[in-house]
Amino acid sequence: MDAKRKVQALADMAAYVAQAIQKEKGHIKIVSHFDADGICAGAIIYKTLEYLCKDFEITFIKQLGIDEIIELSHEHNSMLIFADIGSGQLSQIKEHIQIPVVVVDHHPPDTSCTWDNLYHLNPYHAGIDGTNEISGAGVAYILARSLSTQSKKQIDLAIVGAAGDRQCPNGKFLGVNQLLLEDAEYAGVIRCEKGLKLFGRYTRPLHKAIEYCNNPFIENVSGNESGAVQFLSELGITVIDKKGNWRRLCDLTADEEKKLSTVLVVENVACGGRADELIGTIYKLKNDYDVMEFSSVLNACGRQENPLFGLKMCLGACGGVEDILLEYRKKIAKGVSCARNMKKSFVVTDKATYIIASSRIDENIIGTVISILLKRDIKTDICVGFGCVKGGKWVKVSVRSKSKAKGVNLGEVVRKVAADIGCGAFGGGHSGAAGAKIPKGSDMRFVKLFDAFL
Numbered sequence: 001m002d003a004k005r006k007v008q009a010l011a012d013m014a015a016y017v018a019q020a021i022q023k024e025k026g027h028i029k030i031v032s033h034f035d036a037d038g039i040c041a042g043a044i045i046y047k048t049l050e051y052l053c054k055d056f057e058i059t060f061i062k063q064l065g066i067d068e069i070i071e072l073s074h075e076h077n078s079m080l081i082f083a084d085i086g087s088g089q090l091s092q093i094k095e096h097i098q099i100p101v102v103v104v105d106h107h108p109p110d111t112s113c114t115w116d117n118l119y120h121l122n123p124y125h126a127g128i129d130g131t132n133e134i135s136g137a138g139v140a141y142i143l144a145r146s147l148s149t150q151s152k153k154q155i156d157l158a159i160v161g162a163a164g165d166r167q168c169p170n171g172k173f174l175g176v177n178q179l180l181l182e183d184a185e186y187a188g189v190i191r192c193e194k195g196l197k198l199f200g201r202y203t204r205p206l207h208k209a210i211e212y213c214n215n216p217f218i219e220n221v222s223g224n225e226s227g228a229v230q231f232l233s234e235l236g237i238t239v240i241d242k243k244g245n246w247r248r249l250c251d252l253t254a255d256e257e258k259k260l261s262t263v264l265v266v267e268n269v270a271c272g273g274r275a276d277e278l279i280g281t282i283y284k285l286k287n288d289y290d291v292m293e294f295s296s297v298l299n300a301c302g303r304q305e306n307p308l309f310g311l312k313m314c315l316g317a318c319g320g321v322e323d324i325l326l327e328y329r330k331k332i333a334k335g336v337s338c339a340r341n342m343k344k345s346f347v348v349t350d351k352a353t354y355i356i357a358s359s360r361i362d363e364n365i366i367g368t369v370i371s372i373l374l375k376r377d378i379k380t381d382i383c384v385g386f387g388c389v390k391g392g393k394w395v396k397v398s399v400r401s402k403s404k405a406k407g408v409n410l411g412e413v414v415r416k417v418a419a420d421i422g423c424g425a426f427g428g429g430h431s432g433a434a435g436a437k438i439p440k441g442s443d444m445r446f447v448k449l450f451d452a453f454l
């Protein structure tokens with residue numbers, strides 16, 4: 001079946017779910033995931049319920065475990081809408097929640113579980129691969145479209161959500177995402193152009209964009225404002241225009257951009273990156289952000305425990321972003337230097353490097369920290385980081401591989417290891433990035449089992 005027919009099949013299912021929402025007169029609570037995709041999915045539904053003049057509220061959660069479900073069961077809502085979350089927790093939801101439940105998710109569903117008050121919209125039921133072809137925000141958009149024609153304006157968020165969930169390998173969207181992108185371009189809410197992929201292309205002074213860039217990481221330039229200015233002036237690129245304004249990347253001439261691209265590509269290859277990853281399609285949004293850039297801003301909001309700020313940005317607010325990003329950068333830099341300082345205690349096997357920072361690096365940033373270390377500090381293809389979780393009962397495990405590492409599905413391995421550890425441990429993910437939560441003290445067991453599975 002081609003992508004268009006699959007979308008039609010999903011839209012037909014959405015119409016049924018939409019009816020239940022339309023009929024609902026009481027208080028609706030939207031519960032969405034706290035990452036970029038979840039924030040976009042939440043924002044799409046939020047805006048749609050606003051169009052429909054519903055009585056509603058929204059909340060974002062890190063995970064939907066049994067504790068969260070029981071807490072929700074004690075609240076006084078008339079309907080719950082789970083977005084970008086819930087398809088894997090149907091049996092627990094069924095057990096504890098009596099009111100009507102809508103689940104709008106793209107994770108593999110527990111198909112055997114269903115009940116009268118469940119309205120479940122999931123791409124797998126329409127033969128769509130929810131890992132690569134559509135995000136939680138994409139599914140939310142399909143639902144929103146059948147609730148209100150005004151919601152068609154939110155299509156850009158469906159693409160941002162997909163980018164946030166890494167559904168654009170090498171900068172390209174596939175299947176349903178590609179169809180949605182074409183619609184978004186046609187509607188004029190996303191504009192595609194080719195060029196240097198540097199965050200802040202339209203939103204930041206160029207020297208700031210260079211200073212904040214970690215990809216490539218250039219010694220004495222990355223994280224160094226005057227170094228960045230000097231770097232540009234050595235290339236013959238002025239940082240201020242004739243009127244005295246800061247120049248942005250989008251203000252450069254084609255020649256200047258080419259010169260800058262060449263140097264950055266060389267630097268990127270020198271630190272282990274691919275030659276072609278810095279040049280490609282830029283997907284410009286109405287708010288001047290690039291799609292990838294905006295999704296990483298939303299991700300930072302979630303990880304800074306401020307998803308509501310991300311929601312506001314999706315709904316059109318624009319102030320205060322630099323502050324939140326600055327805080328986030330500081331946190332990451334602190335995490336990276338903390339990990340580097342404990343290099344001697346890394347456990348290194350011939351397959352992977354294990355960084356056991358379960359009492360020092362926060363669970364929200366451990367994944368990003370090991371991704372950075374994997375570029376320059378680590379020899380093995382796979383890196384595993386252990387981060388601390390508030391409350392002290394759990395440890396967060398993040399696993400990342402270099403783009404070259406092939407043949408291992410990290411998500412599968414992590415899921416099996418977590419199952420072997422037991423005691424409530426759980427995990428999963430994708431082939432190149434995965435995560436788990438394990439009981440405190442089982443770090444070394446994870447190391448042993450994981451290494452054996454590899």
Ligand SMILES: [Mn+2]
Binds near residue numbers: 084106135137
């Ligand atoms: Mn998602």
